[in-house]
Amino acid sequence: MYKKNSGFTLIELVIVIVILGILAVTAAPKFINFSDDAYKAKNQGFFGAFSSAIKMAEAKARVSGIPPHGRLTIGGTKLKFYNYWPECKAGHNIHCSDDNEPEDGKLSALECNQVWDALMQEPNTEYNVRGDGASDNDWTCWFRLKDEPSIGFNYRATERLLELVDPST
Template identity: 35%
Template sequence: MKAQKGFSFIELVIVIVILGLLAAVALPRFLDVTNDAQDASVEGVAGGFASAVGMVRAEWEVEGRPKGGLNGANAAITFDNETVYVDGDNGYPVGIAGAHDTGMSSDACLAVMDAIMQSSPRSTTSDADIGSNKYLVRMQSDGSGDRCVYYLIATLNKSSLPAAGDYANAGVGNSFTYQPSTGKVMVFNNN
């Protein structure tokens, strides 16, 4: 009979120690993948949004800087075969007729996203509809003017959602903001 050969006890212990070290190093990295994906999602949507804002502004220039409404507060341009309402003074999108860069609402902010993006993510202004949507849209105002805030719902505390106009809660969850007076888009990763 031949003697059976296998792994010695020492070899098995060494393999177990190596696997334990690999798990200790790799496991935290794999647990952080969700946060990285949420960060990338917001950054991607914000990048597309910022590009679309720039293209709408360029179309406003091409169309001869049209003014509209009272004191040039609102104008309509055609962008990608869609009517997009822009501020008549600066050409940045404001979403709905009658809105202007210092007279935004959550509904106007939602309309901006839907009008300028080809396949905008499902978004809502209603707390009751967050289950079936990806973004919660709010308007906030401070000393520097109105801004639209687009919160990634997956990163929000569902029991205390930020209220429209509440600038103090702008730092909750992952979001990006749009300021219609300047066209500026900023990303906030807070997870």
């Protein structure tokens, strides 16, 4: 009447669970890329803030009664507007003079950063910036994350365009 037990011992089960845990810890990061999601979320946050700042600057320009290509001081910086969108810091740069003529819409990286600084009220530390002052490209300012250069946004005041750039979408 001796009955033989069948099944696994507690030690065997613990060893299997430990091995599965080790495999999960080493394999999960290869299947789940959290950093890409974090970069996208970071970019979307900055894009939303920049977009809101553009719209607030436009509203302030319209309420202030300036002409569409006028000038207005925002955050201590005198900005030149193109069709009520901030184009550049007035009177300080190659492509942005302080006369009454609309500008060519071609800005340097410095000029793009000056618009950022005035609108966001803090220096740009997250993005590499490129302007199109030396070329005939469609966009004025390219903002690309320093950590992930394929993600960012484009801004062009002369055409009132603000475009999110994310190659995975």
